[in-house]
Amino acid sequence: MIRFGIIGCGLMGKSHATSLKEGKIPGATLAAVCDTDPKVHEWAKELCADVKTFSTTKELFDAKVVDAVIIATPHYEHPIYAMEAMDNKVHVLIEKPAGVFTKNVRQMNEKAKTAGVVFAIMYQHRTNPLYRKMHEMVQGGHLGELKRTSWIITDWYRPQAYYDMGGWRATWKGEGGGVLINQCPHNLDLWQWICGMPTKVAAFTHNGKWHNIEVEDDVTAYVEYENGATGTFVTTTADCPGTNRFEVMGDKGKLVCENDELIHYKLEVPEREFNRTNTDIFAKPKYERIVIDCPSEVSFHNGITQAFVKKINGEGELFAKGEEGINGLTISNAMHLSSWIGKTVELPLDEDLFVAELKKRF
Amino acid sequence: MIRFGIIGCGLMGKSHATSLKEGKIPGATLAAVCDTDPKVHEWAKELCADVKTFSTTKELFDAKVVDAVIIATPHYEHPIYAMEAMDNKVHVLIEKPAGVFTKNVRQMNEKAKTAGVVFAIMYQHRTNPLYRKMHEMVQGGHLGELKRTSWIITDWYRPQAYYDMGGWRATWKGEGGGVLINQCPHNLDLWQWICGMPTKVAAFTHNGKWHNIEVEDDVTAYVEYENGATGTFVTTTADCPGTNRFEVMGDKGKLVCENDELIHYKLEVPEREFNRTNTDIFAKPKYERIVIDCPSEVSFHNGITQAFVKKINGEGELFAKGEEGINGLTISNAMHLSSWIGKTVELPLDEDLFVAELKKRF
Numbered sequence: 093m094i095r096f097g098i099i100g101c102g103l104m105g106k107s108h109a110t111s112l113k114e115g116k117i118p119g120a121t122l123a124a125v126c127d128t129d130p131k132v133h134e135w136a137k138e139l140c141a142d143v144k145t146f147s148t149t150k151e152l153f154d155a156k157v158v159d160a161v162i163i164a165t166p167h168y169e170h171p172i173y174a175m176e177a178m179d180n181k182v183h184v185l186i187e188k189p190a191g192v193f194t195k196n197v198r199q200m201n202e203k204a205k206t207a208g209v210v211f212a213i214m215y216q217h218r219t220n221p222l223y224r225k226m227h228e229m230v231q232g233g234h235l236g237e238l239k240r241t242s243w244i245i246t247d248w249y250r251p252q253a254y255y256d257m258g259g260w261r262a263t264w265k266g267e268g269g270g271v272l273i274n275q276c277p278h279n280l281d282l283w284q285w286i287c288g289m290p291t292k293v294a295a296f297t298h299n300g301k302w303h304n305i306e307v308e309d310d311v312t313a314y315v316e317y318e319n320g321a322t323g324t325f326v327t328t329t330a331d332c333p334g335t336n337r338f339e340v341m342g343d344k345g346k347l348v349c350e351n352d353e354l355i356h357y358k359l360e361v362p363e364r365e366f367n368r369t370n371t372d373i374f375a376k377p378k379y380e381r382i383v384i385d386c387p388s389e390v391s392f393h394n395g396i397t398q399a400f401v402k403k404i405n406g407e408g409e410l411f412a413k414g415e416e417g418i419n420g421l422t423i424s425n426a427m428h429l430s431s432w433i434g435k436t437v438e439l440p441l442d443e444d445l446f447v448a449e450l451k452k453r454f
Numbered sequence: 455m456i457r458f459g460i461i462g463c464g465l466m467g468k469s470h471a472t473s474l475k476e477g478k479i480p481g482a483t484l485a486a487v488c489d490t491d492p493k494v495h496e497w498a499k500e501l502c503a504d505v506k507t508f509s510t511t512k513e514l515f516d517a518k519v520v521d522a523v524i525i526a527t528p529h530y531e532h533p534i535y536a537m538e539a540m541d542n543k544v545h546v547l548i549e550k551p552a553g554v555f556t557k558n559v560r561q562m563n564e565k566a567k568t569a570g571v572v573f574a575i576m577y578q579h580r581t582n583p584l585y586r587k588m589h590e591m592v593q594g595g596h597l598g599e600l601k602r603t604s605w606i607i608t609d610w611y612r613p614q615a616y617y618d619m620g621g622w623r624a625t626w627k628g629e630g631g632g633v634l635i636n637q638c639p640h641n642l643d644l645w646q647w648i649c650g651m652p653t654k655v656a657a658f659t660h661n662g663k664w665h666n667i668e669v670e671d672d673v674t675a676y677v678e679y680e681n682g683a684t685g686t687f688v689t690t691t692a693d694c695p696g697t698n699r700f701e702v703m704g705d706k707g708k709l710v711c712e713n714d715e716l717i718h719y720k721l722e723v724p725e726r727e728f729n730r731t732n733t734d735i736f737a738k739p740k741y742e743r744i745v746i747d748c749p750s751e752v753s754f755h756n757g758i759t760q761a762f763v764k765k766i767n768g769e770g771e772l773f774a775k776g777e778e779g780i781n782g783l784t785i786s787n788a789m790h791l792s793s794w795i796g797k798t799v800e801l802p803l804d805e806d807l808f809v810a811e812l813k814k815r816f
Contacts, residue, residue: 239692239693240608240688240690240693242606242688244604244701246602246703249738249739250736251728251729251732251734251735251737251738252729252730252732253732253733253734253735253737254735254736256735257735294656294658296656296676296678296684298682298684301682302729303729310684312676312684312686314658314674314676316658320660320663322658322660322672322674324674324686324688326602326604326686328602330601330725330729331601331602331703331708331725332721332725332728332738332739332741333708333719333738333741335701335703335708335710337699339606339697341608341693341697346693346695346697348697357695359694363692363693363694366613366694367613367614367664367665367692368614370613370614370615371615372613372615373613373615373616373618373619374612374616375613375615376611376613376694376695377611377694379694379695434798436796
């Protein structure tokens with residue numbers, strides 16, 4: 093039995109604690125909860141009389157009652173507590189995002205190399221078979237060289253009431269951003285997992301455009317990849333009904349994922365080859381339209397935690413290694429920075445400039 | 455019978471001449487063809503023995519054998535010949551785009567005010583009932599205040615063989631641009647006709663990226679509107695199968711036009727009102743999904759010419775007034791300029807700067 097501690101027990105931490113308590117993660121048990129709020133300790137005791145409660149991570153780790161932790165604190169603290177867990181030889185599953193800025197996420201990743209623990213990140217949308225299939229097809233070369241990608245992901249609707257919960261949410265100092273850092277880490281991760289990392293980012297973010305918040309709730313971004321391919325990413329928490337349409341165009345065909353359906357447009361000959369060899373002025377490459385057959389089950393958070401437990405036991409593979417969290421965060425940081433300085437940002441990111449600009453907004 | 459002259463008889467001019475000769479435009483007849491190429495005169499005589507042929511527009515207008523002209527020359531000359539026709543009290547239907555730069559298109563529009571002739575532009579996609587419905591709904595306020603728009607219009611596939619026809623096409627000096635000025639005038643017109651004119655444009659154009667041409671064949675643009683709404687426009691002549699997906703998000707709902715189908719997502723209460731009044735942190739406004747019933751017939755070029763003939767006879771309305779051509783062209787010019795100078799461009803456009811930058815590319 094892997095004994096779990098939950099560090100940070102707000103909305104998500106409570107959800108993870110409850111799943112563990114209810115036996116939804118075979119081979120895992122809820123052993124401890126760590127939170128600064130005494131009300132959370134009461135809540136935890138009511139959930140499970142045996143659970144140990146702690147107010148600081150030092151007490152938690154000193155007690156040696158957990159084999160693994162899920163870190164669900166405000167984002168700034170993810171890398172701090174992850175590194176502390178690693179120092180204590182405790183396996184770590186961090187909530188997304190990996191952190192707020194890449195500089196300390198990079199330190200966390202460095203430490204993970206020699207920590208000797210399993211390190212995972214809660215990218216639960218990676219359990220979606222549609223995105224897994226897209227990753228497999230694009231990274232497996234079935235689409236040929238990437239030409240263009242577009243993700244309109246505007247279905248993260250949040251009413252003002254959501255933001256009115258208050259606390260650290262939707263503030264620069266408490267959360268480090270808005271829709272990019274809270275809702276979109278999943279999409280930015282999937283985007284890079286499927287299409288690779290861009291090399292240039294130009295973004296247009298709008299702060300408190302639709303809600304009474306200080307951070308961005310509306311973003312349009314343009315990216316370029318090393319091979320010259322381009323991409324767009326559009327998100328908001330104010331559109332209803334929003335759109336979730338992810339398109340990837342390659343030399344050998346196109347994938348379109350929308351309305352829980354994945355369509356593959358498969359070219360008979362690659363477009364670049366057709367372009368070179370065809371002599372008819374209005375001809376187009378021929379293609380086949382294929383609806384990809386995918387399982388509809390998505391295991392979400394519990395799937396991620398289950399794979400983490402199995403990995404600790406030496407079985408199977410993680411859905412997402414903790415070290416990969418830096419990729420989506422890098423794109424997120426680049427989007428913020430580009431919009432703040434009004435310029436296209438090149439990767440690798442100027443991490444010091446990002447932190448300096450972020451702090452100006454505290 | 456309205457006697458038509460065709461000025462510029464290449465690919466499109468020949469098509470218009472043939473439609474007139476074949477009686478596809480009731481009330482209109484092909485009277486003259488004006489082209490500098492003697493082979494075109496032979497072609498015209500073969501098409502119709504009665505047709506008069508001219509090598510210059512001066513000869514054409516001096517002969518007083520036409521009541522109306524269709525101008526299908528290279529784009530730079532559209533405003534020049536349109537103004538000459540107006541001076542000769544001849545009705546004018548110009549091919550798109552209205553011109554290459556807004557400065558002389560503006561002069562053309564000024565002259566049109568007092569010319570006393572019918573002035574139309576060949577925006578044949580305005581005859582599409584789907585776009586007409588979108589215009590009616592958005593401009594009629596059915597979507598409420600505009601929030602966001604996205605048009606992925608990458609289905610303008612052209613192989614290298616198309617560009618290898620040579621001549622004035624796909625050169626800065628001969629055509630004044632690539633996909634923006636040749637294929638996209640329709641979409642840029644429809645975009646502004648339906649969503650209104652943006653006030654800021656940031657674009658990323660790529661020249662000869664997919665073809666051996668000197669002009670752009672790949673464009674991504676971001677725009678902002680006066681009310682703060684945002685938009686994206688993505689186009690290329692190299693994607694196959696390309697995408698044609700046009701989405702308009704408003705406070706009261708959304709329209710999505712793709713695969714010759716128009717879907718209306720109609721909110722029960724406007725999103726802004728819901729956002730203010732709702733108290734549930736994860737609630738969303740309710741909506742209904744409606745497939746808009748539209749006629750499938752599109753009359754294209756002949757529909758435009760027919761409406762032009764009727765208007766000359768004092769009946770009905772044009773699909774697109776010639777004066778409206780400046781709108782889409784302004785967006786096109788702004789996209790080029792933004793990409794050339796690497797900055798967001800504000801409208802009204804700096805027309806002199808645009809022309810100076812364009813000439814640098816000759």
